[in-house]
Amino acid sequence: MASAQETGSPRTADAEVERNALGWIANPLEHFGMSNTAIHSLPREEVEATQLAAMQILLERRRAQIPVLAKLADAQEIHALHAIDDMAPLLFEHKVYKSYPISLLSKQRFDQLTQWLNRLTPYDLSAVDVSQCDSIDGWLGKLRDETPLDAATSSGTSGTMSFFPKTKGDYRLCYEGLRVQVLQKFGDAPTDADLNEKLHVMTPTYRDGHSSLGSIGPYCGEVFAKGDPDYLHIAFDYKHSADLAWLAARLNAAAAKGDVTKVDVPEALLARRGELERIRQESPALQSAFIRKMVKELNGERVLAIGVSPLFHEVASSGLAEGVSNVFGPGSRVLTGGGGKGVVLPDDWDETVKNFFGVDRLFNNYGMTEMTSLLIGCEHDHYHLPPWVVLFVLDPETGQPMPRTGSRTGRAAFFDISHDGTWGGLITGDKITAEWDTPCPCGRSSAYVEEQIVRFSELQGGDDKITCAATPAAQAEALDYLNAF
Amino acid sequence: MPKQPISPAVIRGQVIDSDLVEFGGRGGDISFLAPDPHKIIDRLPLGSPSKLDDLYRISFDEILDYLEELGRQLAFDRNEHMQEACELSYGTAPVTPPILRSLYQSMPAMFERERIRTWCETSVPIPYLEGWVETQANGFDVAVRAYGSRCLHVVAGNAPSIGAVSVMRGAVTRGDTIIKAPSNDPFTTGAIARTMCDFAPDHPITKHVSVAYWRGGDEEFESRLYQPHNIEKIVAWGGFASVKHVTKYIQPGLELISLDPKRSAAVVGADALESSQMLEEAAARIATDVGAVNQNACASCRLVYVMCGTDDDGIATLSKLGKLVYEKMMGLPPDLSTKPKSYDPSLKADVDALRLMDDWYEVIGGEDGEGAVIVSHTPEAVDFADALDDRTVNLIPVDTMDEILDAVDAYTQTVGVFPHELIGELRHKMSLHGAQRFVSLGYAFNGPGVIGPQDAIEPVRRMCKWIVVETPGEQSVPLWELQEGELALSP
Known part of the structure; x- marks a missing residue:
C-alpha cells in the first residue's frame, strides 16, 4: 500500500485513493482527462494503491452480482484483499468462457446458454426471451438489443466457441483507449484534433459481428470516424457471422477426428457450408482489391488503417514497385498485427509498409477478446500497461504470482479494472516477459510487457519426445500440416 | 558442474x-x-x-x-x-x-x-x-x-x-x-x-x-x-x-x-449399476485402467461412458460412481500409480474452469495435482477430452448405445467394457468406427501381452x-508352347 503517512493524514489519503479507484472503475479515460501522457505518468506507488483499492471495491460489488465469482471466492475463503497478489486465486481461467457443454450449441439451446452466461455477468439476462432464436448471431443480437451486453465470441482448435460478456460500453472504452494512445504524442497534452477530428477508417473487415474482428468496423466508425458513414471504409458490407465461424471450427474438429459425418451442427447451418467455402476462397483477393482501391480514394487524407501485416505488405510492395508511395496524409496511423502464422515476411517488411502508406512507425498492440483494454506498443516495441490494468505474471508450473520486481517470464494474467461485462480477472494462455523496474526509454512510467509473446499451447511437445498416447498437440500439428496444402 | x-x-x-x-x-x-x-x-x-x-x-x-x-x-x-x-x-x-x-x-x-x-x-x-x-x-x-x-x-x-x-x-x-x-x-x-x-x-x-x-x-x-x-x-x-x-x-x-498415437476409453453397462457391490467393482476397474502407470500409456483410459441415463437419478448414480472411482484411484498401490510427477497446468486450468460450472459438471478431487474425476451432467465428453492426463478421467452419462460410438475414432486403441458380456454388443459397430482392442474393464494393463495385432x-x-x-505342377501349361489365341495368363 502507498504509505499514507507521507502524503498527509491517513483518512484524506485513503479517501483520495478510493476516489481515484472509483474513477478508474467508472471510466478511466475520463479520469485521466483523455490524456495519453497522464495515463502513463503515474508513480508506481500511486498506481498500486489505487489498483488494490479498486479491486477490493470490485470484489465486494461483483461477488454479489456474478454467481461464478461468488462460488470461487467462497471456495477460496477470500473476503478482503491485503495486497495485489491476494487477487491471484480469484482470477478466472480464460477457459471459463467456454465451459458449457458443446451440445447446447449444436442443439441450439439458447435458453440454457443464456442461463450459463447469466452466471458470468453482473447483468440480469433472465428476462430476455430467447425462445425464438435459431442461430448464434440471432441469440447474441437479441442480447445486444435488450441488455447492455455485446458478447464477444472466439473459436479455438477444439471446435468450441467461447462467449465473453462485454458491454457496449466496454467496446467503446477499448476503442477510445486506442484512440487516446495511438493519436496522442506521449509527453504532450491532448489537442482538439486528437480528441475530436474525424479520421477515415480503412479496415479490410466487416460491417458488424459478434467478435473482436467484427467489432472493429462499427466501433472504430463510432470512435475514429465519429459516426460519419462516409469516413468508414470496410471490405465486407455484411455481418461477420458467428455461426459460420463456429461451423468452420466444427468442420476442422470433425476432420481431425477422422469422421466428417460427425459434424454436430444444425442442418440449417451445415447447409451454409458452400457459403463458408466461397467466403474463404474469395476473401483474400477481395481484401487485397479493397485496400488497392481505398489507397487511391484516400490519397492524402488522414487515415486510421487497421489490418494484418501480410496483407498490408502485399499491397505495399506492389504499390512501391509501381512507383506509388506516401499515400496517406499527415497524422495517419497504421495498426498491424497477427496473420503472420505460416507466412514468412521479409526482414524489411515494416519499412516497405511505412514507405508506402507514408507513416513513420507502425503501431502494434497486445490484447485479447477476453479483455477490454489493449496494451499499445511504444516506440521501443514495449506493450505498456495502462494503470487500470493490473498484470500478474504467474509461475507456469505452480500458478503462483511471481514477484512484481525485475524481469519476469511466465503466464500472463490480468485484472482489468475498467471491465464491466464480467469479472475483470483473467488468466491467459500466453507466455510473456514483464519488465517491472527498468524504465522504458520512451518515457512512460508504466510497467510493460516485452514484444515476444507465445501461447503455452504452442510450446508443448517439442524436440523428439515420443509417446504412444495421443495428445491434442499431435493432432493440431496434423491439422496444420493438412491445412498447409 | x-x-x-x-x-x-x-x-x-x-x-x-x-x-x-x-x-x-x-x-x-x-x-x-x-x-x-x-x-x-x-x-x-x-x-x-x-x-x-x-x-x-x-x-x-x-x-x-x-x-x-x-x-x-x-x-x-x-x-x-x-x-x-x-x-x-x-x-x-x-x-x-x-x-x-x-x-x-x-x-x-x-x-x-x-x-x-x-x-x-x-x-x-x-x-x-x-x-x-x-x-x-x-x-x-x-x-x-x-x-x-x-x-x-x-x-x-x-x-x-x-x-x-x-x-x-x-x-x-x-x-x-x-x-x-x-x-x-x-x-x-x-x-x-x-x-x-x-x-x-x-x-x-x-x-x-x-x-x-x-x-x-x-x-x-x-x-x-x-x-x-x-x-x-x-x-x-x-x-x-x-x-x-x-x-x-x-x-x-x-x-x-x-x-x-492412441488413446483409450471405457463403457460401463446398466447392469453394472444395479447393486452397490457392482458399483464398487466398476469403480475399482475404472480406477485401475485410469491410474495404472499414471495414465501415461496409449491403453490408459481417459473417457468412461456409463449407461446410467441422463435424468436426475442417472446423474446421482454417476456422481456416486465418480466418488468411488476417485477413492479407489487414490488407494492404488504406489508401484502401479502415484500422485503424478507434475500436473499439466493447462489441464488444471481446464478442470478448474469446470469446477465453477456445477450445473453441468461435477469435479471430484484435483485441487492438489493428484488426479481428478470429472462427472459430466450431459451425454458428452468435456471439450478438452484429448488432453486428459495425469490421472484425470471424465465420466459421461448416456441413454443409448449409439451415443457411445462417439467415444470411438481412429485414435481409439483400447475399449474397456464392464460387464464383459457387453463386448458382444459393442464390438462390431465400434470396430467399424475405429476401436482396435476390447478388454474386460480393468484389464487394459493386464492382458496376454502384444500377441499379434497392435x-x-x-x-x-x-x-x-x-x-x-512357385513350382509348376503336372497340369501347369508352359506359355511357350501355346499358339496365338490360346493365351490364358493367370493373374
Missing part, C-alpha cells in the same frame, strides 16, 4: 562412448551426452543384406534360448546397467520413480520362453519363421517363408518396455534391428543392448542390434541413413511430428510401419518380407 549422464551407443556388440556431444536440456528436460551421431553413422547400417545370413544358421529354439537368457540377465537386482538406466531415467520418464522401478522389474517376465512362443504362434506362425511352408495352390506347389528385414525402430519413450519389444521382434523375425532412442527415454534400450554385449558379445542376435541417439529430424543424419540401401523398413511409434520426420524418406524399397495392424508380420517359391 555436475557430471552429465551418458547415453552410449551400442552398435552390433560394441559399446561406444567416445566423441560425446550434448543433447536435450530444453523445456526443463535433463541434458545428456551421447556419441556424435555423425561420427557413427557409417557403422549403423548393416551394409550387405547377405550379412543377415548368420541369423539363419541358428534355430528358432536357439533364438528362444538367447531371449530367455537375456530375460534372466535383465533381472533388476543383479543388472548394474539397468539399475543405472533406471536411476537416470527418473529425470526423463513421465512416470514417478516407484512406477518406473516396477516397470524395470517386470521386464524379465516379457522374455519368458512360452510367452514369446505364444505370441509368435498367434502372429507369424513359427514354421514360417523357421523355414519354407509348403502348400498347393491352383495346380502349383507353393512354398512361403517369412524373412527378416533390415529394420529401423523409432520408438516411443513413455514406457521403458518398448525398446525390449523391438529387440524381441527383431530377433524372432531374424532381422537387423537399429533402434533410435527417444529423448524422453535415452537410457533404457542402450542398457538392454549393453547387457547383450556382456553375456553374448559374439552371438548373431547381439550382432544385429544397434541402439543410438540422434535428434529426431536431424536432416543431414537421417537423409543419409534412411535410404533403401541401408534399411528396408521403419517402424515409427508416436506422434505426428516423429512420423513426419520419417515420411519424407519413404520411397519404393523403404516401407513405413506406423504405430500411431493398433489394428500386425507389426511383426509387417516387419517380415514374405517370400514365395
Whole structure:
C-alpha cells in the first residue's frame, strides 16, 4: 500500500485513493482527462494503491452480482484483499468462457446458454426471451438489443466457441483507449484534433459481428470516424457471422477426428457450408482489391488503417514497385498485427509498409477478446500497461504470482479494472516477459510487457519426445500440416 | 558442474562412448551426452543384406534360448546397467520413480520362453519363421517363408518396455534391428543392448542390434541413413511430428510401419449399476485402467461412458460412481500409480474452469495435482477430452448405445467394457468406427501381452518380407508352347 503517512493524514489519503479507484472503475479515460501522457505518468506507488483499492471495491460489488465469482471466492475463503497478489486465486481461467457443454450449441439451446452466461455477468439476462432464436448471431443480437451486453465470441482448435460478456460500453472504452494512445504524442497534452477530428477508417473487415474482428468496423466508425458513414471504409458490407465461424471450427474438429459425418451442427447451418467455402476462397483477393482501391480514394487524407501485416505488405510492395508511395496524409496511423502464422515476411517488411502508406512507425498492440483494454506498443516495441490494468505474471508450473520486481517470464494474467461485462480477472494462455523496474526509454512510467509473446499451447511437445498416447498437440500439428496444402 | 549422464551407443556388440556431444536440456528436460551421431553413422547400417545370413544358421529354439537368457540377465537386482538406466531415467520418464522401478522389474517376465512362443504362434506362425511352408495352390506347389528385414525402430519413450519389444521382434523375425532412442527415454534400450554385449558379445542376435541417439529430424543424419540401401523398413511409434520426420524418406524399397498415437476409453453397462457391490467393482476397474502407470500409456483410459441415463437419478448414480472411482484411484498401490510427477497446468486450468460450472459438471478431487474425476451432467465428453492426463478421467452419462460410438475414432486403441458380456454388443459397430482392442474393464494393463495385432495392424508380420517359391505342377501349361489365341495368363 502507498504509505499514507507521507502524503498527509491517513483518512484524506485513503479517501483520495478510493476516489481515484472509483474513477478508474467508472471510466478511466475520463479520469485521466483523455490524456495519453497522464495515463502513463503515474508513480508506481500511486498506481498500486489505487489498483488494490479498486479491486477490493470490485470484489465486494461483483461477488454479489456474478454467481461464478461468488462460488470461487467462497471456495477460496477470500473476503478482503491485503495486497495485489491476494487477487491471484480469484482470477478466472480464460477457459471459463467456454465451459458449457458443446451440445447446447449444436442443439441450439439458447435458453440454457443464456442461463450459463447469466452466471458470468453482473447483468440480469433472465428476462430476455430467447425462445425464438435459431442461430448464434440471432441469440447474441437479441442480447445486444435488450441488455447492455455485446458478447464477444472466439473459436479455438477444439471446435468450441467461447462467449465473453462485454458491454457496449466496454467496446467503446477499448476503442477510445486506442484512440487516446495511438493519436496522442506521449509527453504532450491532448489537442482538439486528437480528441475530436474525424479520421477515415480503412479496415479490410466487416460491417458488424459478434467478435473482436467484427467489432472493429462499427466501433472504430463510432470512435475514429465519429459516426460519419462516409469516413468508414470496410471490405465486407455484411455481418461477420458467428455461426459460420463456429461451423468452420466444427468442420476442422470433425476432420481431425477422422469422421466428417460427425459434424454436430444444425442442418440449417451445415447447409451454409458452400457459403463458408466461397467466403474463404474469395476473401483474400477481395481484401487485397479493397485496400488497392481505398489507397487511391484516400490519397492524402488522414487515415486510421487497421489490418494484418501480410496483407498490408502485399499491397505495399506492389504499390512501391509501381512507383506509388506516401499515400496517406499527415497524422495517419497504421495498426498491424497477427496473420503472420505460416507466412514468412521479409526482414524489411515494416519499412516497405511505412514507405508506402507514408507513416513513420507502425503501431502494434497486445490484447485479447477476453479483455477490454489493449496494451499499445511504444516506440521501443514495449506493450505498456495502462494503470487500470493490473498484470500478474504467474509461475507456469505452480500458478503462483511471481514477484512484481525485475524481469519476469511466465503466464500472463490480468485484472482489468475498467471491465464491466464480467469479472475483470483473467488468466491467459500466453507466455510473456514483464519488465517491472527498468524504465522504458520512451518515457512512460508504466510497467510493460516485452514484444515476444507465445501461447503455452504452442510450446508443448517439442524436440523428439515420443509417446504412444495421443495428445491434442499431435493432432493440431496434423491439422496444420493438412491445412498447409 | 555436475557430471552429465551418458547415453552410449551400442552398435552390433560394441559399446561406444567416445566423441560425446550434448543433447536435450530444453523445456526443463535433463541434458545428456551421447556419441556424435555423425561420427557413427557409417557403422549403423548393416551394409550387405547377405550379412543377415548368420541369423539363419541358428534355430528358432536357439533364438528362444538367447531371449530367455537375456530375460534372466535383465533381472533388476543383479543388472548394474539397468539399475543405472533406471536411476537416470527418473529425470526423463513421465512416470514417478516407484512406477518406473516396477516397470524395470517386470521386464524379465516379457522374455519368458512360452510367452514369446505364444505370441509368435498367434502372429507369424513359427514354421514360417523357421523355414519354407509348403502348400498347393491352383495346380502349383507353393512354398512361403517369412524373412527378416533390415529394420529401423523409432520408438516411443513413455514406457521403458518398448525398446525390449523391438529387440524381441527383431530377433524372432531374424532381422537387423537399429533402434533410435527417444529423448524422453535415452537410457533404457542402450542398457538392454549393453547387457547383450556382456553375456553374448559374439552371438548373431547381439550382432544385429544397434541402439543410438540422434535428434529426431536431424536432416543431414537421417537423409543419409534412411535410404533403401541401408534399411528396408521403419517402424515409427508416436506422434505426428516423429512420423513426419520419417515420411519424407519413404520411397519404393523403404516401407513405413506406423504405430500411431492412441488413446483409450471405457463403457460401463446398466447392469453394472444395479447393486452397490457392482458399483464398487466398476469403480475399482475404472480406477485401475485410469491410474495404472499414471495414465501415461496409449491403453490408459481417459473417457468412461456409463449407461446410467441422463435424468436426475442417472446423474446421482454417476456422481456416486465418480466418488468411488476417485477413492479407489487414490488407494492404488504406489508401484502401479502415484500422485503424478507434475500436473499439466493447462489441464488444471481446464478442470478448474469446470469446477465453477456445477450445473453441468461435477469435479471430484484435483485441487492438489493428484488426479481428478470429472462427472459430466450431459451425454458428452468435456471439450478438452484429448488432453486428459495425469490421472484425470471424465465420466459421461448416456441413454443409448449409439451415443457411445462417439467415444470411438481412429485414435481409439483400447475399449474397456464392464460387464464383459457387453463386448458382444459393442464390438462390431465400434470396430467399424475405429476401436482396435476390447478388454474386460480393468484389464487394459493386464492382458496376454502384444500377441499379434497392435493398433489394428500386425507389426511383426509387417516387419517380415514374405517370400514365395512357385513350382509348376503336372497340369501347369508352359506359355511357350501355346499358339496365338490360346493365351490364358493367370493373374
